[in-house]
Amino acid sequence: MNRREFTARSLAAAAGAALSPGRGYAATQNSTAPDPGAVPDPMIAQARFPEGFLWGVATASYQNEGAWNEDGKGESIWDRFTHTPGKVRGGVTGDVACDQYHLYPQDIALAKQLNLKSYRFSIWWPRIQPTGVGSPNMKGVDHYSRFVDALLEAGIRPWCTMYHWDLPQALEDRGGWPNRELANYFADYAGILARHLGDRITVWAPFNMPWAIAFMGYAAGALPPSGTSFSDFLKAAHTLALAQGEAHRAVKAASPKATVGSAYEMAPAYPKTDSDDDRAAAARYHAMNNVFFLEAAMHGRYPNAFIGEPPLDVMGFRAGDEKLLYAPLDWVGFHYYTRRVVSDASKEKFQSGGNFSGTEIEGNSPGGRDPYTRFRAAMPTEGPLTEAGLEVWPRGIYDLVSKITRDYNHPIIEITESGCGYLDSPDEEKHGRIPDSRRILWYRETLAELARAIADGAKVRAYHAWTLLDNFQWAEGYTERYGLIYTDFRNQKRTIKDSGYWYGRVAVSNRLDV
């Protein structure tokens, strides 16, 4: 169903609704020109979500917890990275972050106050196994056990990501993800989690954004361990895909109630031109960035993301690995933030280099992003930009959800992260209220497009806003704020933003015009 049909279904007045100029993001934009991505107001008023839809938030251990060296926790690659001068904007660390290790009862009470029904959090591997191997550190296990109990008492589904980028440094010292042995270490860790928490957690995902772990960590040098080798990227990707399958089996073996899915980053890829070459390049982007690990799990093979033969030898692929990769997901989880426009670079000379920043933005060298996929992927600026620098493109979520629905035979889908960075802070003239209207608009537009995909038959059962609290934003430090709740990092005071109150109303009404 196109947007117009969707809108017109119940609101005759919507027929002919024009795209609104300016559209309310203007505080960061100079332009009031019509915005091709804007969602008409009647479509927002019309949007409905099904009864029982799970409204949630997503968070991550390193970004929130702090307590980086308490209760026997080992060092992670993020501890090492942030403690190295020059790596993080402003020279800050996540040593304290939101201090959620200590303040979690208060944060879960806030989630309850916002009527949330699902809380995606991650477990910091070196809290459980300080060096990544061996018997569990029970102080770490007990912490997460209390955390899960508190969520259940609040009537909130605990949703566990086993790994959101915080590898024990000791395992990096053994070669990190390019070392195939890590797949087995990770499976041991996953089994420990399921044995201790699997009586209460039923929703698991092995990795947050496995492509970013492999590429941004081992090829682009943007995230720890700051590697710059394309072959290490491919090796890391293969280990992660093996680890995904092994962890899936370990969790299922230890917990009969477990369901296992994913938390992949995805961005719909649009070819830059209508040429065959650009369309093929966009297909390679989709294969590499969106469904590489999904295909591995669902079919025990990699999609063809490459120019020429897949570089299986570089990846360290062995006979029989297909069986290890194969671990069909019970549901498919992925993020939505923005889109990419992709062009072919296979006929140009490849040169190493390119700019990578944050977790979501790529800029490529003229000859393509890497020597294997040979495309350029750019984030366009046709729509407004958030203050974190991502293009606002609501219809991307419709295109992406619809494509995954078609290509994977109508799976159950969970949106595992989705949100926007704006720096609004307490307004003293409004008694400390935080009127973050651009964030509300971002969610209204994005969610209206998600509702359209659901109306068209996509089986989306949950949406996790990124994120509950303003937190540590990786290499950007504390310079980006994605929370529904404002964190004052000087004193750890939390203040619910207007967007938080709004999201809380959405969560009880399943509509967006609230």
Ligand code: IFM
């Ligand atoms: O903060 C990150 C998160 O850890 C992974 N996905 C993107 C978010 C916003 O950049």
